[in-house]
Amino acid sequence: MHILLIEDDDRVAAALRPALHRHGMTTTRLDHGRGVVEHLDGVDVVLLDLGLPDSDGLDVCRAIRAVSEVPVLIVTARGEVSDRIAGLHTGADDYLVKPYDIGELVARVHAVQRRRKVGADGTVTPAGASPVTVGDVHLDPERHEVTVAGREVVLTRKEFQVLALLARADGAVCTRAQIVSEVWGRGWAGANRTLDVHVATLRTKLGRPELIRTVRGVGYRFAATED
Amino acid sequence: MRSRLLLVVLVLVGLLAVGLGVPLALTDSQRTQEEVFTDRLTDTISFASAAQRALIESPQGRSATTAFAAEITRYDEVYGVAVLAFDRSGELLAASRPSERLPELAGEPTERLTVALAGRRSASTAYPLLMPWDTAPIVLAEPVLVDGEVVGAAMTVSPTGALRAAQVRTWSVIAGAAVLALLAGTLVALPLTAWVLRPVRRLDEAMDRIGTAVLAGGPPEQPTRRTGPPELRSLAGSFDRMSTTVREAIAGQRAFVADASHQLRNPLTALRLRLSNLDGAVAPGAADDHLAAMEEAERLSRVLDGLLALARAERAAETGDPDAVTELDAVVDDRVENWRPLAEHTGVELLRGGPLGLRARIDPAGLETVLDAVLDNALKYTPSGGRVRVETLRAAGRVGVSVVDAGPGMPAEDRARATDRFWRAPGQVNLEGSGLGLAIAARTAAAAGGVLVLDPAHGGGLRVAIWLDPPARRPPGGAGAAAQ
Numbered sequence: 001m002h003i004l005l006i007e008d009d010d011r012v013a014a015a016l017r018p019a020l021h022r023h024g025m026t027t028t029r030l031d032h033g034r035g036v037v038e039h040l041d042g043v044d045v046v047l048l049d050l051g052l053p054d055s056d057g058l059d060v061c062r063a064i065r066a067v068s069e070v071p072v073l074i075v076t077a078r079g080e081v082s083d084r085i086a087g088l089h090t091g092a093d094d095y096l097v098k099p100y101d102i103g104e105l106v107a108r109v110h111a112v113q114r115r116r117k118v119g120a121d122g123t124v125t126p127a128g129a130s131p132v133t134v135g136d137v138h139l140d141p142e143r144h145e146v147t148v149a150g151r152e153v154v155l156t157r158k159e160f161q162v163l164a165l166l167a168r169a170d171g172a173v174c175t176r177a178q179i180v181s182e183v184w185g186r187g188w189a190g191a192n193r194t195l196d197v198h199v200a201t202l203r204t205k206l207g208r209p210e211l212i213r214t215v216r217g218v219g220y221r222f223a224a225t226e227d
Numbered sequence: 228m229r230s231r232l233l234l235v236v237l238v239l240v241g242l243l244a245v246g247l248g249v250p251l252a253l254t255d256s257q258r259t260q261e262e263v264f265t266d267r268l269t270d271t272i273s274f275a276s277a278a279q280r281a282l283i284e285s286p287q288g289r290s291a292t293t294a295f296a297a298e299i300t301r302y303d304e305v306y307g308v309a310v311l312a313f314d315r316s317g318e319l320l321a322a323s324r325p326s327e328r329l330p331e332l333a334g335e336p337t338e339r340l341t342v343a344l345a346g347r348r349s350a351s352t353a354y355p356l357l358m359p360w361d362t363a364p365i366v367l368a369e370p371v372l373v374d375g376e377v378v379g380a381a382m383t384v385s386p387t388g389a390l391r392a393a394q395v396r397t398w399s400v401i402a403g404a405a406v407l408a409l410l411a412g413t414l415v416a417l418p419l420t421a422w423v424l425r426p427v428r429r430l431d432e433a434m435d436r437i438g439t440a441v442l443a444g445g446p447p448e449q450p451t452r453r454t455g456p457p458e459l460r461s462l463a464g465s466f467d468r469m470s471t472t473v474r475e476a477i478a479g480q481r482a483f484v485a486d487a488s489h490q491l492r493n494p495l496t497a498l499r500l501r502l503s504n505l506d507g508a509v510a511p512g513a514a515d516d517h518l519a520a521m522e523e524a525e526r527l528s529r530v531l532d533g534l535l536a537l538a539r540a541e542r543a544a545e546t547g548d549p550d551a552v553t554e555l556d557a558v559v560d561d562r563v564e565n566w567r568p569l570a571e572h573t574g575v576e577l578l579r580g581g582p583l584g585l586r587a588r589i590d591p592a593g594l595e596t597v598l599d600a601v602l603d604n605a606l607k608y609t610p611s612g613g614r615v616r617v618e619t620l621r622a623a624g625r626v627g628v629s630v631v632d633a634g635p636g637m638p639a640e641d642r643a644r645a646t647d648r649f650w651r652a653p654g655q656v657n658l659e660g661s662g663l664g665l666a667i668a669a670r671t672a673a674a675a676g677g678v679l680v681l682d683p684a685h686g687g688g689l690r691v692a693i694w695l696d697p698p699a700r701r702p703p704g705g706a707g708a709a710a711q
Contacts, residue, residue: 009493015500022504077492079535099496099528102503158568188595189603189664190569197572216518 001113004043005029006036006060007075008053012098019102025109033060040068045109050076050087058090065091071112075100103218104175132167134222137211139167146206153205158183162198166212166222175219228427232420233413240412244405252401256394257356264354267308267367267385271349274299275369275381278312281321282371282379292321299323309384315377317344330384336366343368343380359391359398426455430463437470478545485538488531495531499524533663536596537648540667543593544674551590551675552698555619556583558591559628562598563617566606574611575633581619585626587695589675594628594693596671597679600664601630601691608634608689620692627677629692631684642681642689668693 003020007013008031017027028039033055040046046064050057061072074087079097087095093112096105132139136149141164146153155163161183166174180191199220203209213223281295299310303323309330310323317340322329330336343349349367357365364384371379502521509517563579570577587594598617605615613633620627637645637652644650646669649662668691669679677695684690 009497011497012493012500015497015504019500019504077489079532080539098492099499099524099531102500184565188565188599190566190599190606194565194569197568200572201568 001025001044001109002042003027003109004036004039004046004070006033006046006052006057007031007049008051009049012049016102020106023102023106025106033057036060037063037067040064040070043070045113046070046072047105047109048072048074048076048092050074050078050083058086061087061090061092069116071116073108073112075105101175101218103173103215104177107169107173107175107178107219110172132164134167135208135211137167137206137208139164148206148208155202155205159198159202159205162195163202163206163212166220169222171222173215173219173221177219179219229420229424232423233416236416236419237409237412240409240416241405244408248401248405252398253356255397255401259393259397260354260357260390263385263390264365264367267365267383268349268369270302270308271367271369271381271383274302274310274312274383275371278321278371278379278381279373281312282314283373296321296323307386311382311384312371312379313340313344313382314379315344317341317380320379330364332384335363336368336382336384339366339368340380340382343370343382344377346370346372346377357387357391357394359395361387361391363387365390423456426459426463429455430459430466433463434466434470481538481541484534488534488538491531492528495524495528499528530663533667537663537667537670540593540596540670540674543671547593547674548590549588549676550699551588551593552586553589553591553594555585555587555594555626555628558594558598559617559619562595562602566599566602570606570615573606573609575606575609576614578614578616579618580616581628582621583619585619585621586698587626587677588698589672589677589695593671593675597668597693598628598630600668601693603664605630605632605634605689605691608632610634613688620694624697625677625694626697627692627694629690631690632688633686634688636683636687636689637681642683645681646679665691 001024003025005013005016005020005027007016007029010031013029013031017029020027028043030036030039031053033052036046048057048061048064052060057074057076061074064070064072071093072091074092074095075098076083076087076095077098084095084097093115094108096108131141138147139145144157144160146155146160146163162179165179165182176192176195177187180187180195184191184194199212199214203212210223213221215221277295277298281292295312299312299321300323303309308323311319311329311332312321314320319326332340339349347370349369354365357363364386366382366384368380368382370377371381499521502517502524505517559579563577567577602615602617609615609632615633616629616631618629618631620629641652645652646665648666650666651662665679672679672693672695675695677693680692680694682690682692
């Protein structure tokens, strides 16, 4: 996967590039916003910093959107709700606030790429509506049902949402911020602890403690096989 | 200020009244006394000439003496003025009344007699102005001259009662006028001082209002109204400039916090990336340190988030919607629902109570922020098996939400400081959290025109309540329909 990294801070870029390379990605880096559209060939995902020295990042995003359907992930220090809304309105696929965790960044890069691909095919399945089976755990989002080895497990709505999210990620890491924002709508002071509680309850209720793996400092992922 | 101005006006009016009244009173007394004096002087002179014959002829001619005595007696009876005649040696020759009813002649009358016997006339010596308390009579003595030679003296002794009574009456009228002038002065001065002070008072009120607004980060106040004298208008101008400066300084401070937090995000991002790049590359013995460093970076970013949230809360009053209204039940139920799993996990009972259907002036996100911060604290300090009560409140025209925990509570001095930035209860320094939660809650409450109050709860815990204004009353007409 080839990433176009538009980031004016040299030290951030220098730290980020080896991290992305370690996750099997190649990178091209630009430290300015002008003429970005000339570098879009062969790019799978654009990582766009909004605080650029020569132009506003939102204008750059609009310029990209005008010529290409490439997934754009805004990565910025501006974290206010209004900034997020503005960023998503200009055509960005996702919005990540610094300082982020590399695991979360990679997870989101994969996510935006997947979404764009699905959109391009035109074979969109309603997100999370299809049943998922992992090992002997079967999840039916439509009927809101979970069975483990044929035995039904009663979950609360939030517990079910967390489980479904992890199952859909198909083994990829889901960061805490991502799970919280999708299940609860937004973060709050006790969100992370609440999520931990839900995960602990899920492990107990499912009777499969190894199914949901904790990725320390990042979040959780589904372990499909006993590895 | 008002009483001082009043005093100044009254002193000026008083000085004016005294400055005009006293000379007027004295001049009037002088004039009246001079009339009496001239009148008596004429009489005395005529008695002196009438006494010539009596004096010259006294040893031989009884008749002349008798006629003179009859004249002066009648005069005394009519006017009440004693008339006396003396010979050259100062011996009393004739008197208008019996000797036992004669006025006291020692002292001044004797001096005047001596002067008269020396040949000088009364008109040549000024008579001192009589005061109302001077009971001494007016004594006039005229020499009796025969061919230019002093043969004796005639004297009139006039009681001054009527004169003094008239004087007292005049003076009373003048004093009364002065008092009236003072009263009128007061009546004029009262509205006058109010008029002078009105701009000052208005300025004071404006200062008070703007001071509060500036601290709460409120919307920019209208400049103070420029009325009143030029000096006060200029003061109001200076004050407007000062409040603008203060507002800018505070806004600058907030902007600095926000900017600094933003600027720290890039190096922090780099730091976290570098740390995660080291993942798996550190020596086994250093793995713990590596993990701890990552956690520190995580903590640092939480503090930054807290600082930004604080800056946002402080700015909320300027940018927020002042007409936002929240249904308390919806937000409270939602937050209780969100916190319940955590509470149950730690063995704490989370209860919801209070009246339903309350509405308050705050935007829902603001109330959520406050409740999250307060619930976070309450659950942190409540031991397993305890209970946390969330209640809607309605009292004294305000509405609110309280959270009562079953923790150890807080002494008064800690409660006073608990909403300070980065404050932590003594002994809780290492507890998770940025120490900004209650500070953000308090400022969010203030931005909505409310207040966050910390009280001891029954049973030792802490009771944190946010009090808010109810929404503005609906226009009349809606209430009647609602009553049905």
